[in-house]
Amino acid sequence: xxxxxxxxxxxxxxxxxxxxxxxxxxxxxxxxxxxxxxxxxxxxxxxxxxxxxxxxxxxxxxxxxxxxxxxxxxxxxxxxxxxxxxxxxxxxxxxxxxxxxxxxxxxxxxxxxxxxxxxxxxxxxxxxxxxxxxxxxxxxxxxxxxxxxxxxxxxxxxxxxxxxxxxxxxxxxxxxxxxxxxxxxxxxxxxxxxxxxxxxxxxxxxxxxxxxxxxxxxxxxxxxxxxxxxxxxxxxxxxxxxxxxxxxxxxxxxxxxxxxxxxxxxxxxxxxxxxxxxxxxxxxxxxxxxxxxxxxxxx
Amino acid sequence: xxxxxxxxxxxxxxxxxxxxxxxxxxxxxxxxxxxxxxxxxxxxxxxxxxxxxxxxxxxxxxxxxxxxxxxxxxxxxxxxxxxxxxxxxxxxxxxxxxxxxxxxxxxxxxxxxxxxxxxxxxxxxxxxxxxxxxxxxxxxxxxxxxxxxxxxxxxxxxxxxxxxxxxxxxxxxxxxxxxxxxxxxxxxxxxxxxxxxxxxxxxxxxxxxxxxxxxxx
Numbered sequence: 001x002x003x004x005x006x007x008x009x010x011x012x013x014x015x016x017x018x019x020x021x022x023x024x025x026x027x028x029x030x031x032x033x034x035x036x037x038x039x040x041x042x043x044x045x046x047x048x049x050x051x052x053x054x055x056x057x058x059x060x061x062x063x064x065x066x067x068x069x070x071x072x073x074x075x076x077x078x079x080x081x082x083x084x085x086x087x088x089x090x091x092x093x094x095x096x097x098x099x100x101x102x103x104x105x106x107x108x109x110x111x112x113x114x115x116x117x118x119x120x121x122x123x124x125x126x127x128x129x130x131x132x133x134x135x136x137x138x139x140x141x142x143x144x145x146x147x148x149x150x151x152x153x154x155x156x157x158x159x160x161x162x163x164x165x166x167x168x169x170x171x172x173x174x175x176x177x178x179x180x181x182x183x184x185x186x187x188x189x190x191x192x193x194x195x196x197x198x199x200x201x202x203x204x205x206x207x208x209x210x211x212x213x214x215x216x217x218x219x220x221x222x223x224x225x226x227x228x229x230x231x232x233x234x235x236x237x238x239x240x241x242x243x244x245x246x247x248x249x250x251x252x253x254x255x256x257x258x259x260x261x262x263x264x265x266x267x268x269x270x271x272x273x274x275x276x277x278x279x280x281x282x283x284x285x286x287x288x289x290x291x292x293x294x295x296x297x298x299x
Numbered sequence: 300x301x302x303x304x305x306x307x308x309x310x311x312x313x314x315x316x317x318x319x320x321x322x323x324x325x326x327x328x329x330x331x332x333x334x335x336x337x338x339x340x341x342x343x344x345x346x347x348x349x350x351x352x353x354x355x356x357x358x359x360x361x362x363x364x365x366x367x368x369x370x371x372x373x374x375x376x377x378x379x380x381x382x383x384x385x386x387x388x389x390x391x392x393x394x395x396x397x398x399x400x401x402x403x404x405x406x407x408x409x410x411x412x413x414x415x416x417x418x419x420x421x422x423x424x425x426x427x428x429x430x431x432x433x434x435x436x437x438x439x440x441x442x443x444x445x446x447x448x449x450x451x452x453x454x455x456x457x458x459x460x461x462x463x464x465x466x467x468x469x470x471x472x473x474x475x476x477x478x479x480x481x482x483x484x485x486x487x488x489x490x491x492x493x494x495x496x497x498x499x500x501x502x503x504x505x506x507x508x509x510x511x512x513x514x515x516x
Contacts, residue, residue, distance in 0.1 A: 011476055015451075043483050048451075050432045050486070055452040057429050063335040063352040068327060071356050072320065078360050079318040266318065 001026040006037045014044030077240035080266040081292065084259055237285065237294040238267055252293065253286045264297065308374035316363050327356055330375060333453065334382045340448045341386045343437045351385045372462040379463035383445055390441055435485040443478035450475050 001009075001023075009027045012019045031038040258279045264270065281298040306314075306322075308329070314322035331352055338351035358381050359366075366377050436447055449460040450471065457475075461468045 008476075011479055043487065044479065047479060047483050047486065050428060051447070051451040051482075053429050054432050054436070055454070057433075058336055058340060058452070061336050061339055061348075062332045063349055067331070067349055067353050068324070070353060071327060071360075072324060074357060075320055075323050075360055079320070082318065266320075 001030045003030075003034060003037055006030050006034070007040070010037070010041045010044055014041060014048045016048075073239070076267050077238065077295070080259075080263050080295070081240070083263050083266060084257075233299045234283065235269065235297045237296045239294045240292050251288050255284050255286055256298070257282055257284055267295070267297075269297065309368045312359075312363055312366065312374060315360075323360070326359075326374075330378055331356070333375065334378050337379055337382050337448055337453065338386055340436070340452055341383075341441070341444060342389060343433070347386070347389050351382050351389070354385045355381045373459065376459055376462040379449065380465060383464065387441060432482070432486065435482050438485070439478055439481060443474055443481065446471050446474045447478045447482070 006027055009019065009023055010031075013024060013027055027041075031041050259282050261272075261278045261280045263282070264280060283296050283298060284292050285294040287293050306325070308326065311322045311326040311329075315326055334355050335348050335352045339345060339348035342348060342351075355378055359378065366374060368374070436444060439447065445464060446460060449455045449463060450457065455463070457468045457471045460471045464471065
């Protein structure tokens with residue numbers, strides 16, 4: 001073995017790696033006869049020892065517990081999204097939905113013929129309801145909530161989008177039936193153009209929750225408040241972290257959906273074993289990109 | 300989860316992809332240390348290591364079905380591969396204005412902030428040497444550094460490292476050889492500074508310094 005051949009072997013010898021026994025013997029013989037190569041091998045062994053010391057120096061390093069907590073929360077949200085997708089309900093925490101299937105909200109898509117058509121249908125339904133239901137079932141008459149007078153948007157019959165910061169203003173209640181299994185009960189948008197720094201995401205969640213609560217309050221002012229609306233119990237919003245959270249100035253929609261009752265388990269909530277096959281209502285906060293940002297369950 | 304006493308990574312992954320949170324937690328606890336240390340040793344930054352660890356397991360959550368155990372590579376290698384991509388992405392973000400010449404010279408492409416400074420008060424020789432070696436590793440070009448981290452600090456075989464890096468075994472071997480030479484040179488350079496001082500003192504006292512030449516016999 002010459003020095004050139006030795007150079008291709010000495011690192012493996014220094015690292016105590018598995019090499020051919022004959023090659024090792026030749027290298028040892030060469031190192032004994034060649035002081036520079038012996039020095040090279042010695043340096044390599046010193047380096048190996050140093051690297052092992054460096055390795056043991058960081059051997060105990062682990063990710064802090066908050067990483068696991070974040071990931072478990074993300075996993076629950078992800079699993080719930082998958083469950084929702086499988087059951088054919090709205091894409092809750094699922095993949096990139098650029099054009100959300102639940103957004104007939106933009107003003108551009110509004111058409112007056114449809115508006116009048118929907119208004120006509122709603123009026124006919126109301127008349128039929130009044131004629132068919134005995135008067136005794138009605139509660140005391142209350143005043144209808146009205147829209148803000150300065151609203152520039154075309155007046156919709158089934159969608160109202162009051163800004164959340166105008167919490168004291170009255171708001172309309174929205175009922176927007178969708179295709180398939182998804183049932184959208186209420187739709188709201190928080191104010192646009194307001195910077196929402198990363199650290200204030202929870203504030204957005206609270207706003208959304210507040211908006212929904214305000215909406216429920218609006219319902220109690222409606223002419224015929226239902227027992228269901230008054231007795232709703234909601235969980236806190238659970239952030240769906242793998243959807244990226246809110247970004248500055250982002251708008252959002254709050255959408256009521258129905259999920260399989262088993263989705264409760266995926267978010268760590270208790271499930272009544274006798275009602276496993278049923279469905280549960282949930283409010284999903286949808287960002288402008290159509291991705292679900294947070295979810296809360298409603299009873 | 301109803302698994303054997305020590306379920307394999309693949310088994311845990313399968314359960315995880317079926318929505319089993321316990322399996323995900325078990326897989327995370329088993330593999331997070333290696334991923335975190337890899338990112339830490341590559342970047343020298345705990346914050347980067349934390350972010351990378353989180354990204355790796357988020358990616359596993361979303362795209363774990365892409366892992367194919369039948370191809371012969373381990374899940375650990377798959378995770379290291381994802382971690383490596385994220386670390387390199389961090390490097391790209393951190394040094395957008397680094398001069399090209401510096402990059403091609405094979406010297407110190409690492410961002411200044413990513414290099415962990417040794418404690419100036421630390422007077423233990425071993426700690427000092429380990430600190431110098433850590434800096435020398437962090438100063439290696441990324442494609443040399445990653446083989447040192449995987450093969451030397453994580454004691455992976457050439458084949459495992461090749462699977463994680465997505466390159467040939469021979470490439471890993473040659474890069475490691477080159478990287479070790481660079482590290483040895485750096486460490487010798489550091490030691491030489493001390494030796495020069497001692498030799499100067501010896502010369503001043505009338506001693507002689509012996510020089511050796513390589514033989515090619």
